[in-house]
Amino acid sequence: MRAAVLFGENQGLEVVDVELAGPGPGEVRVRLGATGLCASDWHTMTGAIPSPTPAVLGHEGAGVVEAVGEGVSRVAAGDHVVLSWVPNCGYCRYCESGRPNLCSKAMPALLAGTLVSGARRLSYNGEPLYHYSFLSTFAEETVVDEAACVKIRDDVPLPVAALVGCAATTGYGAAVLRGRVGPGDTVVVIGAGGVGLSAVMGAALAGARHVVAVDPRATKREWALDVGATHVVDPGTEDVDALIRSLTDGDGADVAIESAGRPELVTRAFELTCRGGTIVCVGIPEAGSPVSFPGPDLVRHEKVVTGSLYGSCQMHVDMPRILDLYAEGRLPLDKLVTKSYTLDDINVGFEDMLAGRLARGVVLLAG
Template structure:
């Protein structure tokens, strides 16, 4: 099968590897579409330590092609989304509902293995590592059954794949982690795919005002088309590559927070940072009203540190983060797609570019340059 294999930093190439065989408790999926995410590019650039060689991709959707022993609730022909939140269901974190923090699965996100510790990718005698427990830049993927979420057959798979990570991350950050309420004012920093999903989440649950900040006027216009009520085209000098740059890392963040507080007469109820630099995270927190909630979901630089005034905590402002929108995948992904099917969540409008697998390099190069989401189709 064809797969995009990273053998050294900066060199992602499509090559032929073996079709994987599912083991007990696993399924094989014939991929039909997979989203292209900034996290993939971060790995290619060598900014995230992973074992090589590795097949990248972590927003896959496709059709079950084979099932391993013990799998009784999925069958060949079922349509599935490959979630990055593969909870075991029984550890303390899963029992508390924090599936993304699963004590069994989460440690394998970057170690090249499936949640059960196995590797199924090979090229002859060579072992190849998995990424995010799925490796969806390939014609086939083998995943643990818990990583495959069954979805309705009438949802286009090039739309459904976005819920594997990006849409779930943004939508869930607004709806689940921040708990945006009817009539609340929301700030979203960064109008890339994840930020736009946060906009859609806030709009869907009835936010009264949704402010979007981004360097790109085109991206801001797309956000407005999706329901944002106010846009701020920022000119900060940040260098974040988490989702998009929405206000800067060295100075621009304070300016953005001041503009938002002036625009709202005191601050927002919820701020979502879909960029993830020290400056944008601080700006999100500073833009809050007293008692507001800031959620950081972008990770432009995992090593960055955020400095905030202590007295803002006394004001009961909250600064937190979220992994994959804090979703319960087998509950929330179908719910998100039901909203799409009902015409209430226009996820298809997020997809602005489609590429063949051989175009994955171009797709990554255009991340943050073109608005919306890129999808690889097979």
């Protein structure tokens, strides 16, 4: 089968024929229908996120179960699935306390380049390839851990389901699950890419009165208005602070979501929130970079600063739920798909992503 392989840093992806073995016990073979292009893949291609190579990248995918290995009971051949890059164990303290996105078995192994068991099922000319984020979705098929398969309804398009595997859930969950946006809230979302736009949608659905999206790119601001933002701001020419104060009687936003991963914008998000406000950080800053905010205000204003990984979701509960909301017309996830590509064009997709032309680019596969 064909797959896009990263042979080494800064070499782009090469689409070649690879071999796929399995599924072994506890594993599932999935025929992919679509996979999204995520900035994390790009950061791996440049070496900014270290992950072993040669590897089949891709971690935002959905498809149809082709075959299941011994002992697999959660899914069967023919089931539609979203793939979760946290194949959570189900019994560690995090899984047991309702925070499976932080699973202590899966998370430490995320960048090891294998399945949770340490197995590898991919090879090229007889030499083993590494997996990526347990999923390796830049391929026609993949073999994953059973726990990575989130069974979903089969009447939603796989390109939309694929986005629920990363960007859509990350953004929606930052607003709804971690930020706990409520009716009447004022929410500011910094950065309007796939994650930021999903946060805008989530905040709007949760009943926010004002949803302010901040992004220097005009196209992204337009997309934000199209998915539920009530106001948009160009940070280069407009004063976001003045706007938020004018909308909130001088108080500030109830929830600020930072999706760009820039330390100075985390500080900005902190400044834009009201007393008791919540700052949700979703973008991952460069390794080792500290973020700062005024210490006295943290205490005196009782602000809550929190990270959010994978939308702080419970994958097997929230992903099907997000797709129900989409299917019922309440969460326009299809609007995230700006452009689709073939597997052969995948590097063009990354060029478009870097040029800021995409909310999300999606590679269509056979599915």
